[in-house]
Amino acid sequence: MTTQTNAYPTRAYGATAPDSGVGPIEITRRGLRDDDVLIDISHCGICHSDLHSARNDWGRTTYPIVPGHEIVGTVAAVGEAVTRHKVGDRVAIGCMVDSCMECKHCDQDLEQYCLQGGMTGTYNGTDRRDGTPTYGGYSERIVCREEFVLKVPDGLPMAEAAPLLCAGITTYSPLRTWKVGPGSKVAVAGLGGLGHMGVKLAAAMGAEVTVLSRTEDKRADAEKLGAHAFLNTSDKDAMKAKAGYFDLVLNTIPVRHDITPYLQLLRIDGVQVLVGVIDMLPEIHSMLLLGRKVLTGSGIGGLAETQEMLDFCAEHGILPEIETIRIEDVNHAYERMEASDVKYRFVIDMESLRQS
Structure with a gap:
């Protein structure tokens, strides 16, 4: 009793x-x-x-x-x-x-x-x-x-x-689920509360990390946070040059937006994970997914994974x-x-x- x-x-x-x-x-x-x-x-x-x-x-x-x-x-x-x-x-x-x-x-x-x-x-x-x-x-x-x-x-x-x-577990969980590690090419869309943790965690896992942003004002911060590269999504030529390049796009943008440009950045079997937006999204053309590209979402992690994340951050000195x-x-x-x-x-x- x-x-x-x-x-x-x-x-x-x-x-x-x-x-x-x-x-x-x-x-x-x-x-x-x-x-x-x-x-x-x-x-x-x-x-x-x-x-x-x-x-x-x-x-x-x-x-x-x-x-x-x-x-x-x-x-x-x-x-x-x-x-x-x-x-x-x-x-x-x-x-x-x-x-x-x-x-x-x-x-x-x-x-x-x-x-x-x-x-x-x-x-x-x-x-x-x-x-x-x-x-x-x-x-x-x-x-x-x-x-x-x-x-x-x-x-x-x-x-x-x-x-x-x-913010930590919301970004850690999809990185672990999709087996990000050395050699992985990860793009982080949005550099806010979630995005800055995504950059730090993916870099600590050994991935090559690129921050995606519409303007140049996040470039310096991206570098300070540990990103290896910065891609201005308003630059059509730069976006075209990276088409089919990334294994994973961690999309942390918190408002309704067009996810199509980020799908175009993915290689075959590449994954775009939505962790930020809680809203209806604009329509996408199914042809984008015929390249065997995955569009998915992720919430927080379970108890064991959250404890693993805390231990990982302590081991690698990762702090928000x-x-x-x-x-x-x-x-x-x-x-x-x-x-x-x-x-x-x-x-x-x-x-x-x-x-x-």
Whole structure:
């Protein structure tokens, strides 16, 4: 029989309506079940999906909502049956906090694609056991089932580790799935929060990395991040010269756009993976796919792959480029993020919430 401790009143920042902005609220974290871990959150990254969810841009937000699925912190308490973590451990939570753990996909370490109702989102989800809403990392603490709590390697600073839980794994997973390694020719379309991680990870895997951008203003940054080349997609002659060249195009562009030019860059059996856009795409001509080119999408990785990614980043010294902010500056960060005025990821220092 599962026992449960007393619930935890918790300070947080959340939205109460599409136009409310994100501000101080109090939520209640459930008491510890036998298999639960209580985490004091030290940092939480900001993702574009936080903004869209807070404003109900996708039409499926339940209010109040506490965003944040790039969470790192320290274990403060554990349930009686917990064996994976102990008090004081450096830990992390990504985009999911539960799944059925029994279906075919969960058995294959693909919990993110759970066949029994899908994964349970870290926020704006519903707890599988008691039906209560899940609240994210813009808060001082969180309670989570132990299997979904990951270990932060000693080599990763906590603030920089936070964006790896979404931006890191979202780009790492397709690179691993499509077996990127020495000799691979990888193009990264878009140089934002996702794209800059794609460049760093692909280069660390041994690939030849090219950044694709419509303008020249990203060329210097691409080189600093470890790209081997830069291709201006507005230059028709340069694009024609690279037709059929790449093994993989990692497309991180977050808005509706024409994917046709990127398909033309692929060799036979080359792959374009969409990880950024969440929208209808313009039509493409089927002739482009008759060259045995693959168009696919990818979400986050499963638990084992996410832990592998964290360990890989620690081993290779791969850190996201971040700007740390205080919790009260979240709404301004949203505005700057919409204007692409960040290089390349915002991270909230949660000590600012405890001080407020």
